[in-house]
Amino acid sequence: MAILNVAFMFGGRSAEHDVSLRSFQAIYETLDRQRYNPLLVGVSRDGKWWLHEDTKSVLQNLESSGAQIVFLPGGRGKAIVHGPGTGYTLCHVDVAFPMLHGPFCEDGLLQGTLETAQVPFVGSPVLASAICMDKDIFKRTLRDAGIPTPRHLALARGEELAFHLAQRVLRSSSLFVKPASLGSSIGVSKVTCDSEFRAAIDLAFTYDNKILLEEYVQARELECAILQDPEVQTELLSSWPGEIIPANHHAFYTYQAKYIDQKGTIWKTNAEVAEAVADRVRALSCAAFRAIGCEAMARVDLFLRANGEILINEVNTIPSFGPSNMFAKMVEASGITYRVLVQRLLEHAIKRSERGGSPISARATLASAEPVRDDIR
CATH class of the missing domain: 3.30.470.20 (ATP-grasp fold, B domain)
Known part of the structure; x- marks a missing residue:
């Protein structure tokens, strides 16, 4: 039975860096080592990709393991590993499992990199990732499809809107203010007055160049x-x-x-x-x-x-x-x-x-495994 090399990618440049580490740990601890060989690709806060040998080195110092890794464009899973004193070596990745949250991954950037490198990866493709990350575009897409979503307004950096006008347009006395492209409730505020509104806008703009004002939904x-x-x-x-x-x-x-x-x-x-x-x-x-x-x-x-x-x-x-x-x-x-x-x-x-016709390694075929139940409804 062929064992697949799975590149788990975690960490990242966004404010959800620590959330990503929790996600990685949960998957790593339950991975079936009889079928999958994990390759630990930690993305540091400055955006560098580091290849780690074990979880201990990741948790102690994700910022450096001594070896950086990068996928070759069109390489069908080939990746270059560069370590001090060892020069350049090649490794092979059968499939990537991105577990990075927020901008610089969940927004389609990493998905585009993996598609360019012709590496199969878990999750949504570039466009869907980008739409879901930008909450303004996401809500507009839902409304065009006739799917109900809370009312919202978007503000770009430099634009201003009075609190009472936002209340009137959104038909809500209380509002939520949040970065347009971030998760885990980071930078999100619930506001009920003008002073809270101004402070919430300043906070949201520290994380993004576009922010959302949303109606408060009692639900x-x-x-x-x-x-x-x-x-x-x-x-x-x-x-x-x-x-x-x-x-x-x-x-x-x-x-x-x-x-x-x-x-x-x-x-x-x-x-x-x-x-x-x-x-x-x-x-x-x-x-x-x-x-x-x-x-x-x-x-x-x-x-x-x-x-x-x-x-x-x-x-x-x-x-x-x-x-x-x-x-x-x-x-x-x-x-x-x-x-x-x-x-x-x-x-x-x-x-x-x-x-999709993207060539992948001949080794990248999943051997028969325990039955997967399809009775989830």
Whole structure:
């Protein structure tokens, strides 16, 4: 049975660097070493790619391992490794698994690099990644497709808007202010007055050159995991919705509530909703996935109002695989184990490359493995 070289890529230049490390650790610890040989590609905060030999070196010092790595354009998985005193050597990558969050990866930049290098990779292609990363373009795309999403306004750096005018346009007394292209609630503020509004705008602009002003939606926060069938691209498998309930001492689902405060959030893998509501959540989630052109996987974040209205808030093309994230939990609750989930995503990457006609290594064929259940609904 051929063992595949899988390049796990993590870290990155964005403010979600530490979130990415959690995702990588969760996958690395459960990887089936009988089928996959992990290559650890840590991306430092200055954007350099470092090849690490073990997780200990990554966690102690991701910024340098002594050997840098770069994929060859058109190299079909060939990568150059350069280390001090060792000169240049070649290694081969069968498939890449990007686990970097935020700008400089999740926005399509890394996907474009991998496509240029003809390396099969896990996740959505360039365009879908870019659309989902830019929340302004994302919401415009949903609206054009007739999919409901919260009202918003976008501001570029240098543009100004009075708080009362934003309230009037968005028809909301409270507003959310956030960077247009960042996740994990970094740089996000909930505002109720003009002074808070100005401070929130200044904060958001420290992370991005475009920011969003959004209406406040009084609703339950739901999530839905989507997996695309590796063989039949039109078939999407969707989970029963999960629910996120931030603790009362957090104004909303903040970064602290997600990753720092152990009592900051209650996560319900199976939200207590009627089956008809769950069906609508799944249908809207799949519709958003298709409208954007996503592939492989996504976590769809939604709002459920008290009157039953459902709004799509975001689609995350590289959901965190950390222990506190809902994506893997929802998939596992639906009957697909963590190990099979990782296997399925790698299989999808290679099947897509084969369909697209991109030459890949003859070794890059997945041997028969434990059955993958398709009963997730």
